Amino acid sequence: MxxxxxxxxxxxxxxxxxxxxxxxxxxxxxxxxxxxxxxxxxxxxxxxxxxxxxxxxxxxxxxxxxxxxxxxxxxxxxxxxxxxxxxxxxxxxxxxxxxxxxxxxxxxxxxxxxxxxxxxxxxxxxxxxxxxxxxxxPTQALLDAFTIRRRLHGSASTGKALDGVKVAIVGDVLHSRVARSNLLLLNTLGAEVHLVAPPTLLPADSSGWNAHIHYDLDAMLHRVKPDAVMMLRVQLERMSAAFFASEREYARVWGFNADRLALLGSKSLLMHPGPMNRGLEISSAAADSPNSTVLEQVxxxxxxxxxxxxxxxxxxxxxxxx
Amino acid sequence: MSKLLLKNVSLLGEAATDVLIEGQHITSIGAAAAEATSGAQSAETIDVIDCTGLVVVPGLVDLHTHLREPGAEASETVLTGTRSAAAGGFTAVHAMANTSPVADTAGVVEQVWSLGLAAGFADVAPVGAVTVGLEGKQLAELGAMASSRAQVRVFSDDGKCVSDPLLMRRALEYVKAFDGVVAQHSQEPRLTEGAQMNEGIVSAELGLAGWPAVAEESIIARDVLLTEHVGSRLHVCHLSTAGSVAIIRWAKARGINVTAEVTPHHLLLTDDLARSYDAVYKVNPPLRTQADVLALREALIDGTIDIIATDHAPHPDESKDCEWAAAAFGMLGLEIAASVAHDVLIASGASNWNRFAEVLSYNPAKIGRLTQQGQPIEVGSVANLTLIDPTKRRDAISVESKSSNNPYLGLTVGGEVVHTIYRGYPTKRDGQVAVQGRNLEVSNSAVQTAAKAGK
Known part of the structure; x- marks a missing residue:
């Protein structure tokens, strides 16, 4: 090449x-x-x-x-x-x-x-x-795409793209360089991208982005049935700037916990770029589940x-x- | 008395004629000028400029210039800034108050005024700060600045917004005492914390914190209502959004005494340029979208926007040659304004030279209450005149400013300023700025000494 x-x-x-x-x-x-x-x-x-x-x-x-x-x-x-x-x-x-x-x-x-x-x-x-x-x-996006491809295709990965793969990116999209690079690379590789976040943590104008926007994580999980869910790290200082109300509310509405894990297909990936805030955007049960790819990503x-x-x-x- | 004859010049685009200047004033126009200068005797003592093909407009007046002196002489001085003004066809500039020390006392405004007089390239009208130190907490001594030798009439905390509504109300009321005007930098501070560029599609892509249009529009809406309530006069600096235009249009229809300005860069450039992460495009308010540019142009043509003002904001290289977030806000404007106005109003076919004169001379002089500027080109007027070649295209370079943060580099523009006549004296002639200003009899050091002594 x-x-x-x-x-x-x-x-x-x-x-x-x-x-x-x-x-x-x-x-x-x-x-x-x-x-x-x-x-x-x-x-x-x-x-x-x-x-x-x-x-x-x-x-x-x-x-x-x-x-x-x-x-x-x-x-x-x-x-x-x-x-x-x-x-x-x-x-x-x-x-x-x-x-x-x-x-x-x-x-x-x-x-x-x-x-x-x-x-x-x-x-x-x-x-x-x-x-x-x-x-x-961008290297985070590459390693995430690599991780998804390996989980989906195993030893037959070489030469493959991610056409039709449904990926949800959840959390502080507005401030996330991981989200921006993933959005671009996943689009390039043919994946379908879903962004899930409180409205305060999405860009005011996301019309330039080739992605589906959701506010409701549970509804998205039910309807889209994503092949991979990427949880973004939440910066606690965002709370003081009124992006969200409290850790408890964030974890309840947008955190990935055992209940949501049950909505995820057994083959679906649960991803996180690390370091994780356990109990905030991801619960330990979810982070340590077989779906979790956190260590593979590393x-x-x-x-x-x-x-x-x-x-x-x-x-x-x-x-x-x- | 010195005599200067502008031969074969087009007055605001009309048929060519002659204009005779004696001393600081226009003394005859047309056949009378030709007659007054005929005869061998006078030919020896008259300086003749052949102006064939050139359009003459009243000398340009900038309501919004950052001359940086005192305090940031590495970026610009009153001398270099007014040379840049002369190069751009300006015969008067309003020097913004955000110097160091801030122009919030009679002493500082008189110093700036004196430096302008000593330089001799343009009238320098200092703008006084609205609040002490631009801090938005305590009203500055507006009355003292108004009655100083600098006779300040325009007050602004530009660079910062007078965001406290009570303080803004008081300032608007207070300036009524001396026919002043508050020129507001409309920026809601809480909505723009850490803001780097226009909030929109491009900021989402670039990951730069957004400066939303509503942060400008909400302050303008509040201020026009305050102005109506207290019956005062408001000037809105550097309008940058289509929404701001709509609010000004509404306010004027309602009879509110408000005027508005637009910068050359907001008439020409858009936020797409930020994709280069080149900080030369970083400015406050930020470059907006093409839809905003079109709305601003339309408003300039239909009279909703009263003037073009440059917001000439020189910065040294080290403030721009760095990562975007670390860079300073601001761009040069004095040497491009006439060209942008020409291209937007004249070359486009959308308007005419009379409107050009309104937005760059009559109206800014009126808003700033400069009686010696922005006069019609007629016998008896002060000879502040700018001569423009409407046919020539040129590279959009900036030569005279001490700084080089010029966002127009690489563009070609029309409407070249060929000569600038300031109070009867050519500060720019045949494309070259004069070596000396007009006040040869006043040495710079003498004025500075007088200014320091507070005389």
Whole structure:
């Protein structure tokens, strides 16, 4: 497959490119099952994890992915670095460029920060968006699609898209980069997307989105019978801004509990990007049920990120050389 | 007395004629001008500008300029800002109050006024803050600013909204004492906390916090009702939505004494541009949708909107060359306004040069109570004149401002300002801004010293 220059948005991926990346992720997953979980592919390349926002899970997932491809990895986190002393994104980027970073994985609180980094001319390396504000998180969408495809198709996954698969995304859609990237990628792969949220946590104008909007989780579960339900993490500070009334009410109306689990088909997936607020958007009974894919998502995240880094940084090498 | 003859010029699009300027005033027009300048003797002492093909309009007046001095001289100074004004055809600008220190005392407005006088590129009319420090808590000394040498008539907390309804009511009442006007930046603060761009389809896609139209419209609706109740005068800054237009239209039909402005950028640009995450498109109020742009244009043409004002807001590179959320709000406007007005009113065929003069000269001068500006082009008027080439297309560059946050780069526009005559003195001639302002006899340092001494 052809190499991407950057991965900034799930919209950067055509249907073929997305399927190819998922297929490559399958290959990477098989590496992760080997005794020696390491490929020499990115030896001599330097990947910088540039994290302006705390996110241990995403950072170590990228770190592990890069290391399994034999890249040198530098973790640059805003805390304790010059960023907290007021250094700008521009200066940080130019510093990394001067040090010769081949790839930069960026997590930033500002929507568009990855796009700005890629188009500013400050840096030549490949940019991977690991979450920018409330905009996008494309590798999360890839790992979610990968997880759905594997559960539905098992060993026959390769080459397949998600045509006709019904996916519900539930919770704080308005502020969720996971929701935005998933919406785009799921559309690209042919899935049918349902968004379920209190009206306060949906965009004021969602007419540009190719998705069905619901306020009632139970009605959606009854009517749509989704193949996968993705629960979004709720930020507790939203409560003080009057997005919803109380934790108790949120959990009762939009949380995934044992009763709702019973409405879910036995083959349907219950997904969560983590970290979970147990008892708020998801109950323990649901999170620990056979439907739950939470830990598979974590494992698949490494495979998918290996595939992305391989695609961006490996030059013209083909998969046969792996 | 110096004599300047504008030869073969079209008055507001009419047949070509001659205009003679002596000192600061227009002294004859047409055959009389030709006659007064005929004869070998006078030819030596008369400065003649061949204006064939050019349209003359009264010198442009901006009701909404950020000159940044005092306090943010890295972005703009009174001198560079008024040079930019001259380049754009302006002979008067209203300097907004959000400087540092804030223009909320007679001392600060007199300082800005003096700097304008010393620069000599345009009349600088300082706008006074409505509240102390723009904090929206305590009324500033509006009366002292009104009776100062700067004779402030326009009061605004621009950049911030006078959101407290009681304070807004009092301000509207208070300015009646000296025929002032409150120019409101209409932005409900609670509805726009953390707002980054227009709330709509594009903000949903980009994950940028939305600035909803209702946050502007609800304040305008409240303010026109307050204005009616206390019988005062309200000016609404930078209208940006179709809904705001509807409210102003309703208020005017009801007889409420309200005027409204629109910026060049809201007449031309839309929120789709934010998809580039290029902070040069970040502005407050934000760029809206194409439907809003069309409503604003229609309102400008039919008279619902009274004026074009630039909201010229210079920022240094470091305030724009960064991630969107970290960037400052604002864009340049002085060197584009005449071109946008030309394209919207004239090139479109939708209106005429008289309307052009109304929205960029007569009406803003009237709202700001500038008696020496916005006069009709006739014998006896102060010679504030702007000469425009209606045939030429040009790159939308900005040359004279100290800053470069120009969102029009890459566009081609019409209506080039060729000459600007400010009180009889060409501040721009043949496309070039003059090296010196007109007040050669007053040295900058002398005025500054006087201003500092509070004289």
């Amino acid at each position: 052809s190499n991407l220059r950057h991965l900034l948005s799930a919209a950067d991926l055509s249907r073929d490119a997305a399927i190819n990346l998922l297929d490559l992720s399958e290959t990477m997953a098989s590496v992760n099952d080997r005794e020696i979980k390491k490929l020499p592919t990115l030896r001599g390349k330097t990947v910088v994890n540039l994290f302006f926002e705390d996110s241990t899970r995403t950072r170590i997932s990228f770190e592990l992915a890069a290391k399994r491809l034999s890249a040198d990895v530098i973790n640059f986190s805003a805390k304790g670095s010059s960023v907290s002393k007021g250094e700008s994104l521009k200066d940080t980027a130019q510093t990394l460029e001067a040090m010769g970073a081949d790839g930069v994985v960026i997590r930033h609180a500002a929507s568009g920060a990855a796009y700005t980094l890629a188009h500013s001319g400050w840096i030549n390396g490949a940019i991977v968006n690991a979450g920018d504000g409330t905009h996008e998180h 494992a698949n995240g490494v495979s998918v990120r290996m595939a992305v880094l391989f695609n961006l940084l490996s030059g013209e090498r083909s998969i046969e050389n792996v």
